[in-house]
Amino acid sequence: MHIMLDPTSRQPIYEQIVQQVKARVLQGVVIAGDKVPSVREMSAELTVNPNTVSKAYKELEREGLFITFRGKGTFVSENVLQLVQKREVKSLKLQTEKLVQSAHDVGIESTEVKKWVEAFYKKVGEKE
Amino acid sequence: MHIMLDPTSRQPIYEQIVQQVKARVLQGVVIAGDKVPSVREMSAELTVNPNTVSKAYKELEREGLFITFRGKGTFVSENVLQLVQKREVKSLKLQTEKLVQSAHDVGIESTEVKKWVEAFYKKVGEKE
Amino acid sequence: MHIMLDPTSRQPIYEQIVQQVKARVLQGVVIAGDKVPSVREMSAELTVNPNTVSKAYKELEREGLFITFRGKGTFVSENVLQLVQKREVKSLKLQTEKLVQSAHDVGIESTEVKKWVEAFYKKVGEKE
Amino acid sequence: MHIMLDPTSRQPIYEQIVQQVKARVLQGVVIAGDKVPSVREMSAELTVNPNTVSKAYKELEREGLFITFRGKGTFVSENVLQLVQKREVKSLKLQTEKLVQSAHDVGIESTEVKKWVEAFYKKVGEKE
């Protein structure tokens, strides 16, 4: 699944796992119906405490991305892509709102922020 | 100085203090040269332990916003406004970059994000 | 790690710890990658409050000598020796500059200072 | 007497006063027999708490540089220059010893330190 962790980060490792799983879903790497590596496998692969992976999986189940069948293992839910995309858009809007609020407080005009957005989009486009 | 703390927040109290002081600087409430309430006064006002306030003040000193004179007290540095604004702009640009990256990953176009920005700016404007 | 504290010293305990850790690094006793005793262990060993040790460790982390992994413990950074040596040399040069300035002010010639240096080097050499 | 203070420094102000007085003696600005400004005058001139100046004067008396005649005021002792120079040389030697010890610990050769001394002497010479 190619999950990359930064053990130094202030962000808890289990949250990093949750976040990266969502990223893989958005990238189409993790697909509805996929069987997820067991907690043990994953913890071995990431050289991380099994409890930590377990915590991440539980969170992903709670959010409806993962579903566990007793004795069979954990699988990616049917509607993952839709689910994650919808929430991501919601989250992005919220982030934008906070950003605009802060920018406004420092006296930055709408035009300026939109210029930034434009510039960063070009930068992202060039990488591809 | 009207600092409001949220004791239920995940964010440490001392960080909340640091953050709010910066906000007050941006609002022009806290001005260069001001004498800052003593650690004891502030801790009494916030009903928080003096050590916690001290930790916040030291961080603010380390960041160059505060300067303390032995036995006299703590004061707001000369170049605060400039300093905080400069850093804030830098931080906002970085946030925008991350936001754009994420938006791009979900397949959202530049135009869409700029519409959001526009809309939120109007919303902020109406509040005034 | 054999840290010796002088509780009567004017120098704060946490600074003494920081300083001694650096000395151990220069001596090659503390090596990159080493796991550092936990805050609790160290505080027990030094019969000092955990908070005090914590303060020292955080300073060492801030200076880039230590790195801590959540829930796992604190470790010595990869480039410690280089880092500490580089800073030490810089500091020694600065000390030399101040010394020369003072010596010059009292009317002591360059030759004289160099004689002192020579003599003290011999003295250090004899100890070995 | 042209005393310059840095209220920001970690070094206590009273120590800074003591140190600067010694420097003025070495420069020949403060001479044996001189009448010293009263604590009040000096504290006004330095915009510093009288207690602070008083503490500095007491220290200077203790060290034999100043002498007070009841009702007449405080004066510079007869043998100041000799006294201060002698002690300064002693102190410089001690500093050199510590410096050499540290330099040796980092693996710096005697030749290197002497080069530094030479270079800084040139730098000081050029200023004149």
Added chain:
DNA sequence: GTGGTCTAGACCACA
């Protein structure tokens, strides 16, 4: 009065 340091002890999230 002012900040700096320290102790003793507690609770918490995380691994």
Added chain:
DNA sequence: GTGGTCTAGACCACA
């Protein structure tokens, strides 16, 4: 177990 945060309270040098 590991570090992070916080409280309550104390003592100190300095101004």
